[in-house]
Amino acid sequence: MAEEKINKVTIIGSGPAGYTAAIYAARANLEPVVFAGGPTLEHPQRVPGGQLMVTTDVENYPGFPEAITGPELMERFQKQAERFGTVIHMENVVKVDFSQRPFLIESESGLKVRSETVIISTGATAKWLGVKGEDSFKNRGVSACATCDGAFFKNQEVIVVGGGDTAMEEATYLAKIVKHVTLVHRRDTLRASKVMQERALKNPKISFLWNSAVEEVMGDTKGMTGAVVRNLKTGDSQLLAATGLFVAIGHTPNTELFQGILETHQSGYLKTVPGSTRTNIPGVFACGDVQDSYYRQAITAAGTGCMAAIDAERWLIEEGE
Structure with missing residues (x-):
């Protein structure tokens, strides 16, 4: 089993929210580690990069007047995050322990890391x-x-x-x-x-x-x-x-991993403090469709990913990290 490591920021999930959080965290020298996710027995079609990976032409993301495919857009997000030093693991997290800091995150391959902060961007799955x-x-x-x-x-x-x-x-x-x-x-x-x-x-x-x-x-x-x-x-x-x-029969937020640990709305989406990405556990933040049941757009997910990285950075400063 891999040796434990203490990170400043660990991001669970990818997509526009997770990769944007990684870009901002990396540029702030927080050396983020991303667990990008992948297929599971329950969700065999789930892939790293989120719902855009099963979207063909994306015509409403600013900066691409000629349109871009969802997978290509996510590939660019990923490469930009990696350019600034983000370490990306293409696997799922299967266990978290948020009871004490540094938090413990364990992946399906047995990789264990400890982290001062965690950003959750596991998204939602359409029904x-x-x-x-x-x-x-x-x-x-x-x-x-x-x-x-x-x-x-x-x-x-x-x-x-x-x-x-x-x-x-x-x-x-x-x-x-x-x-x-x-x-x-x-x-x-x-x-x-x-x-x-x-x-x-x-x-x-x-x-x-x-x-x-x-x-x-x-x-x-x-x-x-x-x-x-x-x-x-x-x-x-x-x-x-x-x-x-x-x-249009709804979406299911991918929050199975956090049941009984983080507060959720009745609909299952993670609760965040209004105007921020903070959850009920200090040092744990949530962004993208896992906490947004209203807008559910790539650009709003990216926006909250930026917010989460900034929230994490400022929280670390407040904690003297």
Whole structure:
């Protein structure tokens, strides 16, 4: 087993938040170590770099007028972090001990390090339908983020699945761009707030299929062409023509490692002090989608990564480190 090492900053997770935190921490001579993560038995599709690793064209990240692919953007983030001396381990952390400082972090390979501060950027995982064809057409019609991908479906027919605030927000947003939105919901009433419900129900470009569920995503070599939707009461199925399917049934923050250790919201996202990235344990900070259920954008994740590095640096100064 590897010899224990005491770091000034250890970052658990990667993506825009983790790598930005690493860049700022490295430039502050804090010699950060990053555990970038990777696939697990529960989440075999999870890869270092976060959700952008399964995103094709990124057109809304400033500085790339010609667009850039998600994996290429994350590769640039990683190289920039490494340029300033960040040490990156492409593996998962399986155990943490935040009961005393320096904190203890243990990886799946058995590597143990101790750290004066920890920055958590483990992100969140979109909930998917788990139906036939869904994986085949991800990034070729199937998406979990209208803000990210809506512009690719201008003047086209799309489907949104869900009944909560997120689904209403996605449908309302898409209605400004696409030709028509069909919202598919398993029940005959919505879970969304009244304001969000009324906004969607009154929109002439949004129609609803109640008591219904998507059973299969259809398409060809060019991409998605439609979805088979079944009425859960009658059992009847229909093929709904659409080039886009937006799954809006929520995200799950990747906080399993910190259950019972760090405070979370009822939704599972890590709690941070408003206006900062500080958690309930001094010296432990959280950034990116693991603590942000509202914006969930690459640029906001990067922004909170910057905040976390600065918060960690200033906290170390306060502690006389």
